Ligand SMILES: *Cc1c(COP(=O)(O)O)cnc(C)c1O
């Protein structure tokens with residue numbers, strides 16, 4: 001923890017270079033339980049582990065049930081047989097016309113610019129991608145994606161996703177945004193990123209400066225628990241919003257992490273005070289290795305019903321389920 005006292009801690013590149021990928025490295029931050037230590041080795045062949053020093057510093061050093069630990073430290077549940085699980089639950093593979101592009105809705109595409117994240121969320125729906133070797137979409141791949149968008153005038157919005165697109169250097173991101181916005185049919189670019197929650201130091205004034213000229217740019221981030229709402233995270237969101245880049249939030253409803261009205265309510269209420277608008281509350285999908293996080297389908301709508309009337313309407317996200325097979329996100333309703 002000695003690094004917290006140095007300038008390194010605030011340097012996102014230092015954080016990214018020094019992600020914790022072993023039990024030994026994590027032990028500098030917390031007391032791993034025997035079960036965690038064991039799960040780190042038994043899951044190693046299946047799903048990658050990485051945790052930024054910053055995110056590790058949010059963990060309760062003694063409680064394995066800590067909601068930050070549950071999101072980032074492997075558990076043996078991940079490799080337990082789950083007959084409902086699918087490698088590609090959202091049907092993204094057949095909707096990939098060129099490398100890195102997922103075209104599922106007529107007017108929007110996802111552009112997966114890399115498959116690297118500084119923290120691998122244990123509930124990730126893209127485990128099939130993030131389990132592969134670290135990889136960034138090469139320039140030739142990007143050119144093919146731009147050509148695809150240009151050839152499909154019905155595409156109005158491009159969503160940069162990954163992996164985490166904000167791991168790309170500022171200049172590279174500015175170049176991608178510039179190329180996309182130069183296409184006459186693209187009137188909106190969105191960036192899906194978890195870095196405000198797991199590596200908030202990334203949102204530097206220089207990054208915001210690089211993104212701002214390509215407006216309208218929207219950022220959709222991903223906070224799941226109030227413990228992630230630190231001063232560093234608040235400053236990251238504030239920098240974006242202050243420059244006119246709206247920030248929305250998607251959360252995933254996770255058993256044992258945020259599936260209570262008290263926890264979810266605090267998360268949503270605080271986000272609104274940061275001018276971050278809660279957008280979706282996702283039902284955990286059918287990706288492999290995430291069964292232990294899944295709640296009943298009615299749990300999300302029921303929690304939001306419970307909160308409705310007690311918190312600002314601005315703070316209430318839409319509960320959604322990404323339908324297996326790839327037909328898209330559908331809103332969930334309570335009873
Ligand atoms: C979620 C998703 C989008 C974006 O959907 P919105 O409802 O507009 O947020 C676009 N394309 C794909 C393939 C998606 O999974």
Ligand code: SF4
Nearest residue numbers: 117120121124163194
């Ligand atoms: S940040 Fe997103 S893509 Fe990366 S591991 Fe987490 S959920 Fe998956």
